[in-house]
Amino acid sequence: MDQTPASDTVAVKRLPERGHYDAATIAEILDEALVCHVGLTTDDGPIVIPTLHARIGDQLLLHGSAASRLLRTARDQRICVTVSLIDGLVLARTAFHHSVNYRSVVIMGTPREITDLKEKDTVLDQLVERLIPGRMADLRPNNEKELRATSLLSLPLDEASAKIRTGGPNDDAEDYDLELWAGVVPMSTTYGEPITDPNMRMSVPTPSYASEYGRP
C-alpha cells in the first residue's frame, strides 16, 4: 500500500493520521459513492457542481449533456473532484469535540475528453453498468445522436487522497467525568422500494437490480 501523497495539494495536512494514499482505499470510497462534487475555476470564482461518477480502473469517468457548463468548462482544465460518504454524527462531551465519521476522496487533475464515438459508446456502457449493475443487458444500444449529445470525461486517479474518520468521540481527559451521553449516531444511504413508471405501456416485472439495489 502506497502511503505517500502524489502531490502536496492532495496531501492531508490537518490530522494527517486520517490520510490514506493507497489505490485500494481510494477505489473503495469512489465505488460506494454515486455522486461526486466537481470544482472548477471560472472567471467569476470557483464553482462546485454535483454529478454522477464511475471509476473504471485508474480513471474516474464523468458524463453529462454536451451542452452542460460542467463538461464544457472542465475539459483540459485542472479540476478537483471530491467524493464524501458520511457514516455518522459523533456526539462528544463538549460542543468543541463533536465530529462526523466520514470517508472522503479528493482527486486533482486534468480530465481528457473522450470524443471517439466507438470508445465513448464502450465507456458509457461501462459507466451505466457501474452505476446500476445489470441494467445494460436490458437496454438497446446507444445511437449516434445520443452519443454525440453526451460528453464524457476521463480523469486519472494518480493524484488523489482519501481521508477517513471512524470511531467514537475523542474528548479531553477532564471531560470524561461530565454526566451526559456520548456516542455515535450512524448514518447511511438506503434504497427504497422501486416506483414503476406510471407511463409503462406493458407489464414488466421489477428487475432485481432495482428492487435489491445497493452499492458495493
Next chain:
Amino acid sequence: MDQTPASDTVAVKRLPERGHYDAATIAEILDEALVCHVGLTTDDGPIVIPTLHARIGDQLLLHGSAASRLLRTARDQRICVTVSLIDGLVLARTAFHHSVNYRSVVIMGTPREITDLKEKDTVLDQLVERLIPGRMADLRPNNEKELRATSLLSLPLDEASAKIRTGGPNDDAEDYDLELWAGVVPMSTTYGEPITDPNMRMSVPTPSYASEYGRP
C-alpha cells in the same frame, strides 16, 4: 416567491425549468442536508472540501479548526458552497435518459469571519443546535481556549440558486414501446441506532435527540 437569479453565475442554465431562486426552497434544502462541499481557488487550481454547515437566517455558517486549510483560505475570498440531496436513481428506457432525482443548492459569495468571541460563542451554540437539536442543553459552555481554536465563517445567502429534479423517466416517444422496466429507485439518508461511547464512566440513557435523530 422570487424566481429571478441573483447573478448570472448562479442562474441555472442547463434545464432552466429546474431552477428555483426563492429563499424558502433554498432554505429547505440547506436545512435538510448536513454536509456541503466548499469550492476554493488555490494557486494549484480549485479545491473542493466537504464540511458540516448550518443555516441561520439568511447566512450559511461554516466552522472548523482554526488550523484548517479550508477556513484559512476561504475567509475574504469568493467561494462556492454546494449542497446536494440525492432522492433517487431514474431508470429510463435508454441509457441516455437515465437520470437522478436530486435537490441541490449553489451559493456564491465571500464569507465573513466571525472573530468576536462573544458572537462566536453564541453562533457556535446555534450551529450545534441546528445540527443536533436538543444537544446544547446537555453541554457545558464553550471555554475561551475552545472558542479561539475554532474558526467560524458566515456566508450570505443572497447569491444562491436551487436545482431540483423529481418524478419518473422522460423518454423519447418511440422508446415507450420497448419492453423493459422503467421507474425510480428511491434513495434517502437514514439514521441508525446510536452507539454509546464504550469509554462512558457512568450510565446515562441515550437521549431521544440521538435515538430519534432526523433532519427537518
